[in-house]
Every structure is written in structure tokens, then in C-alpha cells.
Amino acid sequence: MPCYRCGARQTDPERGPSPWKRGVVREHQVLVCPACQSGADWQAGLQSCARCGSLHLIRRLDQVECLDCRLIRDALSPEALSDDALPDDALPAASGGDPSLADEVARALRRVLGPV
Numbered sequence: 001m002p003c004y005r006c007g008a009r010q011t012d013p014e015r016g017p018s019p020w021k022r023g024v025v026r027e028h029q030v031l032v033c034p035a036c037q038s039g040a041d042w043q044a045g046l047q048s049c050a051r052c053g054s055l056h057l058i059r060r061l062d063q064v065e066c067l068d069c070r071l072i073r074d075a076l077s078p079e080a081l082s083d084d085a086l087p088d089d090a091l092p093a094a095s096g097g098d099p100s101l102a103d104e105v106a107r108a109l110r111r112v113l114g115p116v
Helices: 098-112
Strands: 023-025 028-032 057-060 062-065 072-074
Touching: 023 057, 028 057
Parallel strands: none
Antiparallel strands: 023 028, 057 062, 062 072
């Protein structure tokens, strides 16, 4: 999953906690890369918990859970999300076809599976 702000893709993770942050935008789980986190407004557009106000939300199946207070709620249906509910900049970046990503995946498959 790419960064929802800049579209950067994660690389193989190092040991330990990931520097990427998770959040929920328009009922979709998104990731924010470390570079985008350095900006002052990197949390703009992320949904917050109705109980505690935390931005530490995750989406699992048809539910959204706050990892701070453990509030779990059903995710809203796409029909329930009106265009006025959230600002336009809260939309995740479009993930169109990325030819460089396709090449990277092909190289990785050749390394693992060998030539076919």
C-alpha cells in the first residue's frame, strides 16, 4: 500500500517498529511515509476517534478500531459517506498503474522463482 499523501511505496521493513504510520481516511486504511510525517500538517484528513479524539485508528474488515481507547465501530458504507463529510484533501492518493512498480515486482519474482 503506498503513502496516501505522496504515493511512495514501502520497502522491505527493517527489524523493529515500522516508521510508517497508519490511519483511516474516508473509511479506508491508509499509510503515511516517514517523509510526509515530517510536515506539520501530515495528520490533516485523518479521521479521529469519536470517543477519545485519537488518530490512531485502523480498519479491519467492516470495522474501524481505535488503538488507544479500543472503541470499535462499524465502518460506514460508501453511500453513507457524503462528499461534504470530509475535505477533498482527505481522499487517499489514487494508485494508478505504476510501471516502475511492475518492473520491481517482476525483478523480485525472477529472483525468488528464477527464470521461467
